[in-house]
Amino acid sequence: MDIIxxxxxxxxxKFRKMNHFLAFLxxxxxxxxxxxxxxxxxxxxxxxxxxxxLKLINYSSKEASLLTAFNDKPLIIDFWNTHCAPCIALIPxxxxxxxxxxxxxNVLLVTSEKExxxxxxxxxxxxxxxxxxxxxxxxxTIRNMFPHFGEPHDVWIDKAGVVQAITNMYELLPENFEKFxxxxxxxxxEKKEMLDEETLIGKPLLIVDEEKNxxxxxxxxxxxxxYNPLVPSMTLSDFKIKGARKLICQNFSATxxxxxxxxxxxxxxxxxxxxxxxxxxxxxxxxxxxxNRFCFEIYMRDxxxxxxxxxxxxxxxxxRFFNLKSIIKKENVSKPCYxxxxxxxxxxxxxxxxARADRTDKDNNIILKNVPIQGFIASRIYAILSHxxxxxxxxxxxxxxVLPNTTDVSKIKQSLNQYGLDINLEVRSDNTVxxxxxx
Numbered sequence: 001m002d003i004i005x006x007x008x009x010x011x012x013x014k015f016r017k018m019n020h021f022l023a024f025l026x027x028x029x030x031x032x033x034x035x036x037x038x039x040x041x042x043x044x045x046x047x048x049x050x051x052x053x054l055k056l057i058n059y060s061s062k063e064a065s066l067l068t069a070f071n072d073k074p075l076i077i078d079f080w081n082t083h084c085a086p087c088i089a090l091i092p093x094x095x096x097x098x099x100x101x102x103x104x105x106n107v108l109l110v111t112s113e114k115e116x117x118x119x120x121x122x123x124x125x126x127x128x129x130x131x132x133x134x135x136x137x138x139x140x141t142i143r144n145m146f147p148h149f150g151e152p153h154d155v156w157i158d159k160a161g162v163v164q165a166i167t168n169m170y171e172l173l174p175e176n177f178e179k180f181x182x183x184x185x186x187x188x189x190e191k192k193e194m195l196d197e198e199t200l201i202g203k204p205l206l207i208v209d210e211e212k213n214x215x216x217x218x219x220x221x222x223x224x225x226x227y228n229p230l231v232p233s234m235t236l237s238d239f240k241i242k243g244a245r246k247l248i249c250q251n252f253s254a255t256x257x258x259x260x261x262x263x264x265x266x267x268x269x270x271x272x273x274x275x276x277x278x279x280x281x282x283x284x285x286x287x288x289x290x291x292n293r294f295c296f297e298i299y300m301r302d303x304x305x306x307x308x309x310x311x312x313x314x315x316x317x318x319x320r321f322f323n324l325k326s327i328i329k330k331e332n333v334s335k336p337c338y339x340x341x342x343x344x345x346x347x348x349x350x351x352x353x354x355a356r357a358d359r360t361d362k363d364n365n366i367i368l369k370n371v372p373i374q375g376f377i378a379s380r381i382y383a384i385l386s387h388x389x390x391x392x393x394x395x396x397x398x399x400x401x402v403l404p405n406t407t408d409v410s411k412i413k414q415s416l417n418q419y420g421l422d423i424n425l426e427v428r429s430d431n432t433v434x435x436x437x438x439x
Contacts, residue, residue: 043145045190048161052141057118059134066108066142067161070134074105074180076172079143079153081111082121083359085383087152088128090169095133097177104181110136112143117361124405149193150232156180156188167191170288189289193230218244222298222317227251227290235260245310249296253285254322257296261314262328262433272430277324277437307396325436334427338385338409340377342393346420351398364405370398381412390428393421 043049051067064070078094080087094107111118115137122128136142146155146166154172156165164180165171165188179186209217233251249260255273263271275283285292298317300310319326342349351370358369359382366382376399377389384407403415413423 041145042147043163045163045166047163049145049157049163051161052145054136054142055115055138057115057135057137058132070106070108071157071159071161072106073103074159074183075157076105076107077110077142077146077155077157078107079110079146079148079151079155081113081151082117082361083382084151085379086169088125088383090152090172091131091133092127094172095131097172098133101177101181105177107133108136109133110139110142112137112139114138120364148191150234153191156186158183165190173288189229191229193232218299219301220299222313223296224317224321225295227293228295229290231295244299244301245307246299247297247310247314249294251290251293251295253293254283254318255285257294257318258315258326258433258435261311261318262326262431272432274432274434276434280435283322283435322435323438325438327434327436329432329434334429335388336425337387337428338380338389338423339426339428340389340391340393340416341422341424342395343417343420343422349399349401349416349419349421350395351400354398357398361405366401366403366405368399368401368403370400373397373399384412385409387425389423 041050049067051065054064054066054069056062056064059069076094078087078090080091082088091109098105098107118135118137122131146153150168152169154167154169155163156167158164158180165186167188168191171188176186176188178184203211206218206221209215228251231250235250235252236248247260249257252260258273259271277283283292296314296317298310298314300313302309315326318324353370355370357371359371360367360369368376373391373393373395377391380387380389381403384405401416401419404411406412409423409425416423
């Protein structure tokens, strides 16, 4: 869940101030993959990392040992994948940061993907095609040493081969690197996404209903919680629940939660949030610490075919929790965006078998199976498009598509047409949500 600005490096006279920005993918979709094996030889903070064999590209040899080849200096292991926009944005920043510190530490990029897929991706990516950082591919062994859900996922190993920290990307700060390269203690928050179940005493009625009655008694509930480092930052929606709607938002700021409430299901144009309340600082989140980030869940028994009702209720719940009044206004400012529409007499894009949602890449194509249309829209076709997308199809279900993995919009348009969809670059008025104090 996480992109670092190009002004990444310097914060002092030696380094410019580093600015983080939230990837509004919206960060609804931070590419998360479950990297875990029951037989994994997990390495914890404070333990020495084994000198395992690696398969490499962008290196002088095709194989090398982890510590022997890369631990002559402090080492950063950065887990990434080609479907994760924040991961891709981070890589050149790591390269620049290493150069700024005059190569006083090593960077090793690690992915579970195959050699062919990585080489193909690098050839197509203008930013990364000249990349010199070594890349480990098909990295099951090292991946199992550091199991995780979301990426980027960064491991800090000192010159003695001991793991000093396991963090998210927001800890890649100049002051932390200063400590790291000089062998000082880091004491950083661990990115830890695995949690053993705990037995609860006095279980909430909601849980009792789920366990004893398969949730059949539920009519409505909403829940708000603080930042939870044990879950990835993402949005889950459009669960296949007969006669009901459910939405889960994990680790988002108030700004993003309001954007979801006002725009996720019915995209009428770009959404901007304006704070017109007195104490707006309480709504500004901190990416590093998780302060002012929240988890939100809402469920509603609703047999209607649209999500307007649950969306409206989410707006009310957010207003009630933050003690605000939110109002949407249509502004005169216009922005270019890609508009997805449907063609007549063709609905081949609709999923028909209710299969598990899946996205794969094969033969320079993106293959989608029952992928929720809102994820397809929010990710701008997995960061291919240069502008935001808007859904004007009236369809809210899953997509079955095979699209060319290209930035050529004309080819994407041609493929979409075969399924009964169309895409065009248009201009839409900016929608502004104003957050006001309650009078």
